[in-house]
Amino acid sequence: MPALLDAEGLEASYGSTTVLHGIAFAVESGGITTILGANGAGKTTTLRAVCGMVKTTGAIRFDGQSIQGRATEDIVRLGIAHVPEGRGTFMTLTVEENLRLGAYTRRGATSLAAEFERVYGYFPVLSERRRQVAGTLSGGEQQMLAVARALMSGPRLLLLDEPSLGLAPLTTREIFRIVRTINREAGVSVLLVEQNASIALDLADHAYLIETGRVVLSGPAGDLRKDENIRRAYLGY
Amino acid sequence: MDTFLQQVVSGLATGGIYASLALALVMIYQATDVVNYAQGEMAMFSTYLSWSMMNHGVPYWAAFFATVAIAFVGGVLIQRIIIRPVQSAPVLTIVIVCIGLLTIFNSVAGWIYSYIIQPFPSPFPKEPIRIGRIVLAAHDLGAIGVTLLLLGLIYLFFRFTTLGLAMRAAAQNPASARLAGIRVGWMLAVGWGLAALVGSVAGMMVAPVIFLEPNMMGGILIYAFASATLGGFTSPGGAVVGGFLVGVMENLAGTYVSFIGTSLKLTVALALIVIVLLVKPSGLFGRAVVHRV
DSSP states (O other): OOEEEEEEEEEEEETTEEEEEEEEEEEETTOEEEEEOOTTSSHHHHHHHHTTOSEEEEEEEETTEEOTTOOHHHHHHTTEEEEOTTTTOOTTSBHHHHHHHHTTTOOSSSOHHHHHHHHHHHOHHHHHTTTSBGGGSOHHHHHHHHHHHHHHTOOSEEEEEOTTTTOOHHHHHHHHHHHHHHHHHHOOEEEEEESOHHHHHHHOSEEEEEETTEEEEEEEHHHHHHOHHHIIIIIOO | OHHHHHHHHHHHHHHHHHHHHHHHHHHHHHHHSOOOTTHHHHHHHHHHHHHHHHHTTOOHHHHHHHHHHHHHHHHHHHIIIIIGGGTTSOHHHHHHHHHHHHHHHHHHHHHHHOSOOBOOOOSSOSSOEEETTEEEOHHHHHHHHHHHHHHHHHHHHHHHOHHHHHHHHHHHOHHHHHHTTOOHHHHHHHHHHHHHHHHHHHHHHHHHHHOBOTTTHHHHHHHHHHHHHHHOTTOHHHHHHHHHHHHHHHHHHHHHSTTTTTTTHHHHHHHHHHHHHHHOTTTTTOOOOOOOO
16 A cells, blocks of 8 residues: 655755755554654654645655645645644633634534534543633643644644653553544544654554654564664663 | 713723724734834825725715725735735834835825825714713714724624634744644734724724824824733733723823823823833733743
């Protein structure tokens, strides 16, 4: 099966600083791919490159169609939902308004009410807090809101940027469990960027390791888990 | 007591004008962190447009609504053509561009329409309205009504429509709004359009009182700044409340504090700006903005 998302020779830069030096990766349709790496390796930039949030050269294809150099607003309309670093919550808006914004691109045919029900089904706590201002939610709830907001757009590909950041281990596990459910039930493909290699490798079926903007290792998640270097450097045992 | 009530009502009428213009300023400030110094001159220019339409025989309300529409489109175009290219430039650049706009509108209006002061019609009856012993100007009451209706519609727009929600989102977190598929650039343009629309209504409501001339909005803009500062530049509702407060305070100070009279009224507004900035810089309803360094 051809990949849903694939990149080749992808370079990205902020001003004159090049952050990605020609990386290649792919996300299978229906699969979960993770990109691992230390702080500053270029993980976040990789996701930003997919969504056209940084200047890039090289090839990025989504569903066989080139998306390199296109505007963010147009890329997300193709069915890519990005949960950014820092969650991108609209702090002064209510939970419900945040979710309505998630569904901004899908006006018309599909009933929003059904979409709200589906998403509240995954995140019951958000349903309880639907009238609450998003800024008053806990960190874990805000991360759930960010994922829920992304789901409201009915994406085919979900980009997750460090969903575990700043969360208690139990909350992280809960969020990863929901991501797995969404992947299985709704067939949403996932590209996950994580510092927490252990939990990411548990979730993903394919993994890449990047160091200073280059892919240094890739393969099935199970193989990377067994890799001696990964174990020592990123899993810490 | 009668004088007091009359002064309060006429204060509310001018306060509504300040509130509208303050709201226009705050709408643009919230979306782009830019204070549009040309807001008053844009309103003045719109008012001249409606005036020349009426001079060509267009009935008042037809000219009114045509002007409102032109102001909206004009605001959108100004943002797209003039402001957008300097959007990411340093704040000072944008300030200079806005001041340039102010000067251009002012001189072009003087060039086309001359600097001679002109009367501007009010759509409301000339006879004052008497409630008991209180005599109220019909234009004051009408202007209050129009202003409240306009502010109410703006509120409903932002609160209940998807476009309004998208505009709030774009103002608050542009990067995240883009990820939701919102065309942030256009939202800013629509914001400028709406601000220009609100300003044009304010211009047409105040012109019968202060008369029509290219410099008519200079003082009004200072009051609008005082209103937005008092209510809080980060709070649209606060700016509106601030506008009404400033209108009433200004009128009462002019009436009851003998040395202020009419000549020192504008000074009251400036003093208010300084006092608010000293005592509570974020205004009555604003939030203190903390920037992460």
